[in-house]
C-alpha cells in the first residue's frame with residue numbers, strides 16, 4: 012500500500028504518521044509523488060497574476076461619493092453647518108471677502124491633531140467594549156469620516172471652500188473627536204484598564 | 205503568486221482621511237492581487253470583478269479600523285477572500301450544488317476534459333470550493349484553521365478538500381503527459 016494524498020499532504024506539513032514516514036523512506040514511488048506535490052505547488056505559485064478586464068475604479072469612486080452625500084444629508088448637524096456656511100457666502104459676498112481669523116483655523120487643526128494623538132494612546136479597536144459604546148464609537152467615527160471626506164474633497168482646491176466654511180468643518184471635527192475620546196475614556200475606565 | 209506590497213504609511217493615512225486620490229492609489233496598488241485572488245477562487249471573471257469592487261468599498265468603509273497591526277495586503281486579502289467565499293456559499297445555496305459534484309462519474313466536466321491540459325486549465329476544472337482551498341492554502345499560505353474559520357467549516361473539511369483538489373490536479377496533469 013502506498014501513501015494516499017492525505018498522507019502526502021500530512022508529510023509535507025511535517026504531520027505524517029509514523030507509518031507514512033517509515034514508508035516514504037523505503038518507497039521510491041511515494042518519494043516521486045511527494046516531489047510531484049511540491050512541484051505542483053511551485054507551479055501554482057508561479058502562475059502569472061490575472062488582472063481585471065475592466066477598470067472598476069470609476070464605479071467604486073461613484074459609490075464612495077454617493078455614500079458621502081447620503082451621509083452628509085443624514086447627519087443634519089453637518090448639513091446645517093454647511094447650509095449656514097453657504098448662506099454666509101450669499102449674504103457676505105456683495106461686501107467683498109469676509110475677514111476670517113486664520114488663527115481660528117489653525118487652532119481647530121491643532122486641537123484636532125492633539126485629540127488624534129490622545130486617541131492613539133487607547134490602542135487598537137477590538138478591545139473589550141460594550142455594545143452601546145461600540146455603537147457610539149462607530150457612529151462618531153462615521154461622522155468624522157464624513158467630515159474628513161469633505162475636507163479631503165475640497166483640500167486640493169482652496170477656491171471651492173471659503174475660509175469660514177473650513178473653520179466650521181474643522182470645529183465640527185474637533186467636537187466629534189472630543190466625544191470620541193470621551194467615549195474611549197469611559198470605556199477604558201469602565202473595563203478597568 | 206507571492207506578494208510583498210509595501211504601501212507608504214502616508215498613503216494609508218491619507219486614505220484613512222478619505223482622500224479620494226489616496227484611495228485610488230491604494231486601489232491601483234491592490235487591484236491585480238485582489239482580482240487575481242478572487243479569480244482563482246471563482247469561476248466567472250465578472251464575479252471576480254464584483255468581488256474586487258466589493259472589497260474596495262469595504263476597504264474604504266473600514267480603513268479607519270485598520271491600525272497597521274499587520275501588513276495592509278494581509279488585511280485587504282482577508283476581506284477579498286471572505287467576499288469571494290460568501291459568493292460561493294450563496295451560489296451553493298442557489299443551485300444546491302453538492303460539494304463533491306465534480307467527482308460524480310460522467311459529469312459534464314469529465315467528458316469535456318481535453319487530453320492535454322495545463323495547470324491553469326486544470327485549476328479551472330475544480331469546484332470553486334476546492335480551488336479556493338488549494339489557492340488559499342498552497343499559494344496564499346493560509347492555515348487549515350484559518351481557512352476553516354473563513355469558510356465556516358471544520359479543519360478536517362479544509363484538509364479533505366485540499367487532498368481531493370490535489371488528487372484531481374494530479375490526475376489531470378498526468379494526462380498532460382508530464383509530471384507533476
Ligand SMILES: [Zn+2]
Nearest residue numbers: 013014038041
Ligand atoms: Zn509507496
